[in-house]
Amino acid sequence: MPIKIPNNLPAVNILEKENIFTMDETRAYSQDIRPLRIVLLNLMPTKIVTETQLLRLLGNSPLQVEVDFMYTATYEPKNTPHEHLVKFYETFSEVKNRKYDGMIITGAPVEQLPFEEVEYWPELCEIMDWSRRNVYSTLHICWGAQAALYYYYGIPKYNLPAKMFGVFPHKVNMKDKMLFRGFDDIFYVPHSRHTEVRRKDIEKASRLSILSxxxxxxxxxxxDKKYRHLFITGHSEYDPLTLKAEYDRDVALGLPINIPANYYPGDNPQQMPVVRWRSAANLLFSNWLNYYVYQGTPFDLDKLNDLDDLSGLCGEGI
Structure with a gap:
């Protein structure tokens, strides 16, 4: 089934060349089914790149998906044309009266700042609190996952001695969980971050389970134990050359950066990277959409209830 996206979104041409089934708004209106409604809070600076990466994965599913794009009103992105934001994105004030089957909160290049010092942190807290009553399932990615774990459970992030940078092997801890149905025993995921969350802190939160x-x-x-908040610390959505672009950028700027692990053949940046994570990425998003969104969300979104009884650090406390 197709992914429904706005007419003339730049990602359309890229996705169609990759045989990703898309459907514009005009055609979708003629279909007599209810698509899954997903809102994408895009916190990444290069929003067009990120939206294309995520739409590629959302579109590789038998479900019809309708996507709204949201950005923060309290921070004006500097690397995305204003015209693109005006045409395709909305602020929280414009979507807060809607309900959604699913939500994705992306990463952001602010991980080395304390959460409270991030310019849009109060707005993000308000959005996360709103999502408890207006979204059935939320997928948090990288810094978005760290932010949500801190907001809901007070779980801190820690600075790493060196950037976690490369494509790393992972294992599944709980093979009976639907999120990793069909996964190999070992699968690969790109990471690109300066901070981490730790097992000892997560294990203190009785409502959480570490799946991988x-x-x-x-x-x-x-x-979480109700399977409505998922926290993913890596970047399964990354394109084949995303880590290369980050590496080349940092080298050009004279910043300390290691060659991304398990990425270039022979760790030679002159070689083309080896893609090891694409099949796992597609399966991850397909499983989320099917088992954690479609199979549980009510047909009538007005029947959504609170996802849990957490208030978050920016609300009444946990």
């Missing part, structure tokens, strides 16, 4: 981790990269996937 890596000996090198640490915690990868965490879920």
């Amino acid at each position: 981790e890596s000996e090198e990269a640490g915690i990868y996937a965490v879920v």
Whole structure:
């Protein structure tokens, strides 16, 4: 089934060349079914790149998905044309009266700042609190996962001695959970971050389960006991050349950066990277959409109830 996206979104041409089934708004209106409604809170600076990566994965599913794009009103992105934001994105004030089957909160290049010092932190707290009553299942990615674990459970992040950078092998801890149905015993995920969350802190939260981790990269996937909040610390959505672009950028700027692990043949940046994570990424998003969104969300979204009884650090406390 197709993914429904706005007419003339730049990602359309890229996705169609990759045989990703898309459907514009005009055609979708003629279909007599209810698509899954997903809102994407895009916190990444290069929003067009990120939205394309995520739409590629959301579109590789038998379910019809309708996506709204949201960005923070309290921070004006500097790397995305204003015209693109005006045409395709909305702020929280414009979507807060809607209800959604699912939500994705992306990572952001602010991980080395304390959460409270992030310019849009109060707005993000308000959005996460709103999602408890208006979204059935939320997928948090990288810094978005760290932010949500801190907001809901007070779980801190820790600075790493060196950037976690590369493509790392992971294992599934709980093979009976639907999120990793069909996964190999070992699968690969890209990581690109300066901070981490730790097992000892997560284990103190009785409502959380660690579904997957890596000996090198640490915690990868965490879920709450109601299966409505998923926290993913890696970047399964990354394109083949995303890590290369980050590496080349940092080298050009003279920043300390290691060659991304398990990425270039022979660790030679002159070689083309080897893609090891694409099949696992597609399966991850397909499983989320099917088992954690479609199979549980009410047909009538007005019947959504609170996802849990947490208030979050920006609300009444936990």
